[in-house]
Amino acid sequence: MTLELLSVLLAIAGVVFFFAGALGLLRFPDVYSRLHALTKADNLGLGLIVMAAILQSSSPAQWLKLILIWLMVMLSGAVTCHLVARRARRIDSRVDKTLESNARQEESGA
Amino acid sequence: MTAYLIGLVVLLLCTLLLGLVRVFSGPSRADRMLASQLFGTTGVAIIVLLALITDMNGLHDVALVMAVLAPITSVAFVHMAGDEQR
């Protein structure tokens, strides 16, 4: 009984993290802060829900499979967010360089 | 007991539908792809909770396949739309 109560509490906490992640994805201003909100939902929210599922399943094979799901989601989230952030950073730095060179040309022309 | 979990699944589905706004209003393409990734993770969470509610252990395999194949589209996005100098 206590175990079930603990499981429901963990699931509620996970859903709260997912909700915060979606809200951050809607409200935050640029790509980097949206990535920040998204990784919280990915790692911690799914981790809490998986823990809630582990507390209610009986066999060790189920535990291992659930933990494997969580590890796979963490791995894919890390890879994806790294790639997207590097792409956004590359585009931003290129824009900065273009703006700098434009300003320099205007200065030297003036 | 199960009623609470069903309510939580409904809330998670609402969260997933909320992300639809970002797919439309996202200024850059990376934002749209990030919303798609949030869809994938929320889908995995919904399937784990569904397996708990309906007591079907076969659904864990669905969640595993979803988690493994989720980064393919994102990596393809970065690979295809990433380098604009080509």
Add this chain to the structure above:
Amino acid sequence: MMHLFDLLLILGLLSFATLSLTVRDVFTSIVLFISTGLIIALTWARLGAPDIAIAEAAIGAGLTGALLLAAWRRLQPAVTDQRTHCRNGSSSPTGADDERH
């Protein structure tokens, strides 16, 4: 309570499918197609068919998305390096297209 879940699932499925067919930007349409495949996988899981849900998650949400993105890349016009001054105005209404170069 489970009926509410089913209703929301049907609503989301219909809206995702309709929007992915009617939206103008091709990239948005591809992202919506990937999300539609994911919701279809959720629907199969809810209907109690995990094997079809696995196939849908692997093919519909995974591989078809990558193939569509590759096709979208081929459909882009030839890339010319025209960095204009308006790039800093990304909050302008044309901000949605500021990565198209």
